[in-house]
Ligand SMILES: *[C@@H]1O[C@H](CO)[C@@H](O)[C@H](O)[C@H]1NC(C)=O
Ligand SMILES: *[C@@H]1O[C@H](CO)[C@@H](O)[C@H](O)[C@H]1NC(C)=O
């Protein structure tokens with residue numbers, strides 16, 4: 001009996017092994033992907049080896065853009081048939097022939113070219129190697145270097161999410177890290193199939209009175225701001241056409257002593273979404289299975305009213321009026337002749353000077369708020385006190401509510417000219433512009449712009 005049992009036992013083991021092998025070899029969902037690399041391993045161009053994140057969404061390896069004789073280390077979406085790169089390591093220092101090795105050397109990830117020269121390195125200077133170091137491609141597309149015994153994100157020695165190229169992935173942050181002084185921003189590819197740094201950037205400008213995202217084109221020494229997001233109002237940036245209330249995507253803006261950061265995350269992991277900058281534009285692309293392609297959800301700039309220099313100060317752009325530039329009520333064109341020729345760039349001037357005693361406020365609805373260069377914010381003041389506080393400062397020209405949630409908290413005050421405003425058909429925010437009572441008309445103190 002014992003022998004028979006043994007034979008049964010062995011054949012069970014054998015058939016189990018066979019079934020396992022068949023499953024592994026012929027069932028793609030069960031293929032064994034490698035997502036880590038230890039210091040004794042390397043990735044080379046010739047071996048075609050890649051790292052695949054667990055879950056199989058992202059793949060890291062070498063690639064060569066079609067039409068270029070250059071090789072790069074990058075991360076792309078594994079399941080999306082149209083090759084879509086999310087990150088490139090050596091974008092400005094490519095390998096010029098198909099000889100290249102990625103390895104861990106000491107405490108650094110290094111990319112080595114033909115003559116053993118380093119073309120890219122994580123450049124860390126920490127020298128006390130406590131325990132073995134490994135590199136791992138995480139399920140969210142973050143390529144990290146960490147001690148093998150420490151998976152905690154606060155212990156990462158290095159992470160690709162700190163060095164964005166042209167794409168913001170879910171859970172990745174754009175903004176400013178106050179502890180390291182590091183800015184994280186997007187920089188376009190030079191062209192559709194050339195990953196080297198292009199001229200367009202998307203950056204959170206923290207030097208303004210309130211941080212806002214700016215789409216910047218920099219060519220030679222010319223820096224041109226192409227679009228402003230407006231400040232975060234607790235729910236959104238009024239100048240970014242995100243859809244609110246989607247059940248699969250959540251936006252997050254954080255401003256505290258450690259960081260100022262924007263991120264988003266997916267609550268349904270089968271849906272992919274990314275923000276990608278290319279020359280002159282920023283787009284949100286989303287991929288919802290079973291679709292086989294990315295769909296563009298929105299792009300910036302959206303229309304002529306995003307042009308920042310179209311209408312001058314105290315004028316706002318409205319797509320639904322002709323011409324698009326309008327003086328705020330109580331203001332008249334500064335240069336009537338040019339205004340009549342549909343050149344609104346000179347803007348408008350006050351009809352009646354502020355009186356400081358009897359001034360009031362005109363409410364403009366659905367606005368992308370003025371440039372925040374001259375703005376200041378008080379985040380704790382009761383929103384009902386904004387008007388009183390603005391009136392008490394003779395330099396205050398306008399105010400808005402800082403956080404519009406739950407009836408409003410805090411105020412934003414402008415002291416200079418109001419510039420670069422636009423009015424949306426829907427969305428945006430209320431802006432209260434200070435006027436002499438004489439210009440408020442007799443319909444009461446708070447008057448809506450028609
Ligand atoms: C790597 O991939 C290229 C292109 O797909 C192929 O020509 C080459 O033979 C592969 N090399 C190895 C070692 O598999
Ligand atoms: C590069 O380094 C390897 C191993 O360290 C060595 O075998 C090889 O000769 C070196 N090649 C050159 C061109 O220096």
Ligand SMILES: *[C@@H]1O[C@H](CO)[C@@H](O)[C@H](O)[C@H]1NC(C)=O
Nearest residue numbers: 089093119120121122123163
């Ligand atoms: C690492 O340092 C070298 C030399 O200072 C520099 O050229 C290179 O850009 C740095 N690499 C990264 C990824 O910052």
Ligand SMILES: *[C@@H]1O[C@H](CO)[C@@H](O)[C@H](O)[C@H]1NC(C)=O
Nearest residue numbers: 173252253254259261263265
């Ligand atoms: C938003 O991001 C911050 C860190 O940037 C994080 O601490 C916080 O938990 C996030 N909030 C949500 C709702 O995801």
Ligand SMILES: *[C@@H]1O[C@H](CO)[C@@H](O)[C@H](O)[C@H]1NC(C)=O
Nearest residue numbers: 248268269270271288289290
């Ligand atoms: C996630 O999205 C996919 C694709 O739209 C859908 O089929 C699935 O039901 C969603 N899952 C959940 C939990 O909502």
Ligand SMILES: *[C@@H]1O[C@H](CO)[C@@H](O)[C@H](O)[C@H]1NC(C)=O
Nearest residue numbers: 391392393394395396415416
């Ligand atoms: C108003 O602005 C002027 C000129 O910038 C400045 O000198 C003055 O101190 C400001 N007044 C207040 C109350 O901030």
